[in-house]
Amino acid sequence: MLKLENIWMQIACESGEDKEILKGINLEFEQGKLYAITGPNGGGKTSLAKVIMGIYQQSQGRIYLNGEDISDLSITERAHRGIAYAFQAPPRFKGLTIKDVLNIAAPQAESLQQRKYLRDVGLCPEDYLDRDLGPGLSGGEIKRIEMAQLLLRDNSLSIFDEPEAGVDLWTIQKLITLLVSSFRNNPAKTALIITHNEKILPICDEIIVIEDGMVAGRGSASEIWHLIKDDIECKVRNQCQGEMLYEIK
Amino acid sequence: MKLNNLDMDLLGSIAELHGIPKGAINIRRDGEAVIRQSSPNIILSSKTGNNPGLLVEIKPGTKNETVHVPVILTQPGFQDKVYNTFIVGEDADATIIAGCGIHNDGHGSSRHDGIHEIIVKRGGRLKYIEKHYGEGSGEGTRVLNPTTVIIVEKDASAELEMVQIKGVDDTIRKTEAHIHEKGNLKIVERLLTQGNQQAESDIEIIIEGAGGAAQVLSRAVAQGNSYQIFRAALIGKTSCLGHVECDAILMDKARIKSIPELMAEDAEAVLTHEAAIGKIAGEQLIKLMTLGLTEKEAVEAILEGFLR
Numbered sequence: 001m002l003k004l005e006n007i008w009m010q011i012a013c014e015s016g017e018d019k020e021i022l023k024g025i026n027l028e029f030e031q032g033k034l035y036a037i038t039g040p041n042g043g044g045k046t047s048l049a050k051v052i053m054g055i056y057q058q059s060q061g062r063i064y065l066n067g068e069d070i071s072d073l074s075i076t077e078r079a080h081r082g083i084a085y086a087f088q089a090p091p092r093f094k095g096l097t098i099k100d101v102l103n104i105a106a107p108q109a110e111s112l113q114q115r116k117y118l119r120d121v122g123l124c125p126e127d128y129l130d131r132d133l134g135p136g137l138s139g140g141e142i143k144r145i146e147m148a149q150l151l152l153r154d155n156s157l158s159i160f161d162e163p164e165a166g167v168d169l170w171t172i173q174k175l176i177t178l179l180v181s182s183f184r185n186n187p188a189k190t191a192l193i194i195t196h197n198e199k200i201l202p203i204c205d206e207i208i209v210i211e212d213g214m215v216a217g218r219g220s221a222s223e224i225w226h227l228i229k230d231d232i233e234c235k236v237r238n239q240c241q242g243e244m245l246y247e248i249k
Numbered sequence: 250m251k252l253n254n255l256d257m258d259l260l261g262s263i264a265e266l267h268g269i270p271k272g273a274i275n276i277r278r279d280g281e282a283v284i285r286q287s288s289p290n291i292i293l294s295s296k297t298g299n300n301p302g303l304l305v306e307i308k309p310g311t312k313n314e315t316v317h318v319p320v321i322l323t324q325p326g327f328q329d330k331v332y333n334t335f336i337v338g339e340d341a342d343a344t345i346i347a348g349c350g351i352h353n354d355g356h357g358s359s360r361h362d363g364i365h366e367i368i369v370k371r372g373g374r375l376k377y378i379e380k381h382y383g384e385g386s387g388e389g390t391r392v393l394n395p396t397t398v399i400i401v402e403k404d405a406s407a408e409l410e411m412v413q414i415k416g417v418d419d420t421i422r423k424t425e426a427h428i429h430e431k432g433n434l435k436i437v438e439r440l441l442t443q444g445n446q447q448a449e450s451d452i453e454i455i456i457e458g459a460g461g462a463a464q465v466l467s468r469a470v471a472q473g474n475s476y477q478i479f480r481a482a483l484i485g486k487t488s489c490l491g492h493v494e495c496d497a498i499l500m501d502k503a504r505i506k507s508i509p510e511l512m513a514e515d516a517e518a519v520l521t522h523e524a525a526i527g528k529i530a531g532e533q534l535i536k537l538m539t540l541g542l543t544e545k546e547a548v549e550a551i552l553e554g555f556l557r
Contacts, residue, residue: 055535075538085539091532094496095468095554104550105540149540 001031001190002052002157007061009044009051021047022058023213031156032187034179036204037194044213045194046088049159052192053085054078065157082156086146086163088194092134098145099129105149117148120178122171139166147175151182157190158183164197176200252276252283256321259350262414263380264319273316275303277331279324291316291343300364302332305345309338309370317346320363325355325387330362337405340372347377349393351417353385360392367399367407369432375407383416390418398425401432403458412556413440413448422450428489430458438467439556442475442503452481456489456518467495470552471503482510485518493522498529498555 009022022044029035037045050056052063054075062071070078093101102114115125121144131137133145143166150158163179164172180203183191193200201207207224209217217224252260252269256278260266269276269284273291276284282303287293290311296302305316322329337343345367353359369375383391393413401407413420420440428434434454442448454463465481483491497505509522529551537547 053539055539075535076541076543079539079541087532087536091530091536093533093551093554095557096551097554100550100554101540104537104542153540 001066002027002029003064004028004048004052005062005064007048007051007063008059009047009056010059021213022051025061025210025213025215027208027215027218029157029190029192031190032185033190033205034183034203035190035192036201036207037192037210038196038201038207039210039216043211045210046161048210049085049161049192049194052078052157052159053083055085083159084150084153084155084157085159086143086150086161088161088165089139090142090146092137092142094132094134096133097130098133101133101145102129102149102152106152106154109152113152114148117152118145120151120174121145121148122174123148140168140171143167144171144175147178151178156188157192159192159194161194162196163193164195164200172197172199176203179203252278255323255352259321259323259352259382259384260319262382262384263321263348263350264317264346266317266319270315270317272314273305275305275316275318277303277318277320277329279322279327280329280331288314288316290314296332296334300332302334302364305333305335307335307337307341307343307373309341311338311341311343313342315344315346319347320349320361322349322351322353322359322361324359325353325385325389326357326359328358328360330364332364333366335365335367335377337367337369337373337375339370341370342374344376344378348380348382349395350382351385351391351393353383353387353389353391355385355387355389358390358392360390360394362394362396364396365398367397369399369401369405369407371402371404373402373405375405376410377407378410378412380412380414381417381420382414383418391416392419393417394421396423399427399434401426401428401434401461403430403432405429406433408435408437410437412438413442415441415443417442417448418446420448420450422448424450424452426452426454426463428454428456428458428461428463431460432458433462435464436466438465440467440469440477441552441556442469442471442473442477444473444475446473446475447477448475449478450480453484454482454491455484455486456491457486458489459487460489461487462490464491465493465495467493467497468555469495469497469505470500470556471497471505472500473503474501475503476506477504478506478508480508480510481522482512483520483522484512484514485520486514488515488517489519491518491520493524495522495524495526496555497524497526498552499526500528
């Protein structure tokens with residue numbers, strides 16, 4: 001349902017030189033599957049997600065959604081075609097309540113649905129609906145609200161950027177269960193999850209490793225463990241001076 | 250006296266009045282009280298002398314009652330000035346809904362100066378809402394100059410919500426507060442200016458009693474070529490808490506000047522301020538666009554929430 005064809009993207013550095021962030025990415029994603037995108041920090045995962053959403057513009061390449069070339073569509077147009085992106089670090093708003101943002105995300109959704117999805121991400125609707133989506137919320141709460149927005153929107157392609165970041169251990173398991181129930185064996189929906197979490201990776205149908213702006217590997221969980229272990233682990237170790245980002249089992 | 254559709258539209262904008270409610274109310278139109286009614290616990294009467302206006306007395310112990318005192322100007326070029334006094338009795342709990350709406354289709358300037366004195370007696374609780382709004386096709390300006398002096402007595406509390414919705418060409422807002430022992434005051438001010446409009450807000454809070462507390466939350470949006478000045482002075486004369494927060498969104502070629510001022514006269518006075526002025530953050534716009542809004546709709550949603 002989504003095809004990325006030779007995607008390149010560059011950014012201007014402070015030095016004045018352009019730096020290539022994505023280097024000829026070719027990927028296809030099937031409808032009804034749950035994908036994990038993983039790899040070392042700075043490898044281009046979030047940039048790739050933002051290119052798909054239209055937040056970043058690719059310097060080369062084309063993007064096709066269900067056969068339609070969406071490469072030149074705006075963010076809004078892509079949202080109307082069913083693409084949604086849950087930010088790695090969602091912005092906060094002074095004055096907009098959680099209910100306001102849920103209403104924007106899904107204007108047709110009923111209050112019962114809003115409450116259901118807040119409960120699903122572990123937040124009590126009575127305590128949260130009328131709260132500002134502002135500085136008073138913790139990073140973990142903001143991430144859970146971000147996930148509720150996407151699930152409420154009923155998109156055909158949902159992209160979650162590190163949904164586990166800042167979320168407590170007890171809630172992470174709840175979110176994993178929610179991702180499984182929403183996307184596994186759901187022929188109408190596709191999800192891409194950018195993650196480093198060893199509990200999220202195995203629930204995905206397929207894992208794609210992005211490293212240095214390129215696809216470094218792709219396969220099922222059992223296949224990619226081996227790739228990650230042999231190919232990524234030592235680089236991650238080196239980059240982190242011996243500290244592992246995630247444990248390979 | 251019958252109110253026409255224009256009057257009701259203005260009253261709807263400033264006081265959410267869509268009919269005449271039961272209870273205490275005074276509607277002033279073009280310098281005259283056109284509707285006045287008291288309730289058993291809230292007595293409205295005229296003040297005479299050099300400073301004519303309205304006297305609103307809320308009896309001690311009154312609970313959960315509301316009084317509406319909106320002002321509307323519909324005659325082009327009308328100049329209005331009124332001195333109102335509100336007394337919230339001991340241990341009373343009441344809401345005052347004030348506000349002024351101007352409709353000016355003419356060339357002359359329409360202006361309302363509302364000078365309000367509010368006394369919240371010991372243990373009393375007050376919520377005061379004042380919304381300002383201007384409209385009309387005339388070239389004449391719509392000017393609103395509110396002055397509010399409030400005394401919050403021992404153990405009393407008050408919240409002032411003061412909003413300039415839109416359409417006011419020029420405003421000079423002066424607010425002075427005196428807080429006694431364990432008194433508590435919160436001021437929420439929201440101002441929108443557009444075009445060549447100008448707004449000046451000058452707030453001075455003197456915390457005179459031990460354990461007193463004050464909070465000022467200001468949100469401003471300046472668009473077009475408009476200009477706003479916001480000054481909030483907190484003076485802590487004893488052990489007290491005070492906080493001023495000013496957030497402003499700047500658009501187009503507008504300008505905003507924010508001047509927080511803290512004066513602590515006691516080592517136990519804890520006074521803080523924070524101010525932020527800037528354009529709408531790009532990531533906020535992008536976030537709402539990923540939810541399906543256009544950029545224009547995203548701006549409108551952010552401003553609506555910010556000024557609500």
